[in-house]
Amino acid sequence: MKNYYPLTAAQKMHYNWIKKYKTQQVSGVSVVASLKAALDFGLLKKCIQLEFERYGCMRLRFTKPDENCDIMQYIASNDSRDIPIKDLSNMRMADADKLMQQWAYETMDGNDIPMCDVTMLKLPDGYNGFFIHMDHRLIDSCGLIVMINDLMQLYTHYRFGSDFPKDLADFETVLSKDLEKAANKKRFLKDKKFWDDQLDILGEPLYSDIQGPAILEESRKLHNDKNLRAADIELKNLFVAVKDYYLEPEPTKNLLDFCTNHQLSMTNLLLLGIRTYLSKVNDGQEDITIENFISRRSTHDEWTSGGSRTIMFPCRTVISADTDFLTAAHEIQDIQNRIYMHSNYDPALIEEEMRRRYKTPENTSYESCYLTYQPMTVKMDNPHLENIPQHSKWFANGAATKKMYLTVSHTDNGGTNFSYHYQTANLKEHDMELLYYYMMRILFKGIAEPDMTIGEIIEQV
16 A cells, blocks of 8 residues: 655755756756676666665655645555666767766656666776666665665675675655654744744845856846845756866865864855855855755664755855954854754745745845755775775756756765856856866865955955
8 A cells, every 4th residue: 555745845845946947857866886897787687676675765656746736755566677788888988978967867757657767887998887867856865875885785795695785764764754843833833933033133135146246236127126135047048067176185185184173064164165255256245145955864764764855955144254264164064053953944935934025026046056065975885896996977967946056075085076067058167167266265275274364365365
């Protein structure tokens, strides 16, 4: 018997993008994971099929929208599909990656159908593995990494006789608990009060664009409102390009050491780098909001249950130019810590409250930048595989409602990858070059001289 459940706030976030922008592409997550080794593809297929049994979120289905455009979710009892294999070994790896990027652009649109595809691959240069493409309502990047490692533990168990992997948390059980928390009236009112208090204290936010104040001025002219504090969202062309920048292991270690020594998270340091750049290019603006994604995986069950747990909240700080770098970092951390305590709240309600209060025009926003920090690498963490070269890569969805979405992740050799996804309707690669260049200058100037004020850093970089 199927149990039907409403969507969680995190799932609603992705579904609302689908409804609003008439595209499924904004809600996909795709990755390739491979080893430079011969694989038993018959055994790998068996392990992938077993993973469908073990990881309930892979069998998630969505019903047809009802008269209110709401949908329900349920878990199919089984999914015994065949797993195809494709041979790309005669290509260059760069060309194979380009082809997989095209696969990542493909939509999974429909009711009561699988929203997860897995393809086994023979890749160039002796690499072999698999490509996974899933609807973002099923899983986030953290959950996908857990799934990849579980799958390969199954493979090494059957191939080499290693221990059978421990059971994963039951997705349906964790989902029920999440929905129960969300339905707690007392908790809901406490969360709502926190977000309402932010607006009571700080008032209406002010848009800051990575291209400077001219963008907000254009929206003010368009709406004939010289006091407008939100800017228009691109609606016609949602296509995004991707520009990656690699930070070497030594400077990466310097950033991580600074965080450790000053009890800061890397996320908050990155937020400080972005907001300082936004302040710099917006004439020293002090009121800056960045949308930050939170993984919400604190317990073992939350880590191993899969599902879409990542959700975004506005990180708004008002930091004056005479605030020193370290104090500014701790101010961001303080607000982020408080946000995390209220991260079961539906962010759509925050947006609705701001529209109610400030009567902002439809399809406008207070944010131009979004951040995800991914501390986990797409690496098969398995003693039987640790000395085998691996090739892994995340792929862009091809469309986004966000003007610029930065994903920061660690590489296998201790470096960091800064992946800038930007809407090509208004941004060019040069804009990303400037953002990365100044972010690095700001961050490394700040960690070298943490007593320097934000204003002094802006002047010197």
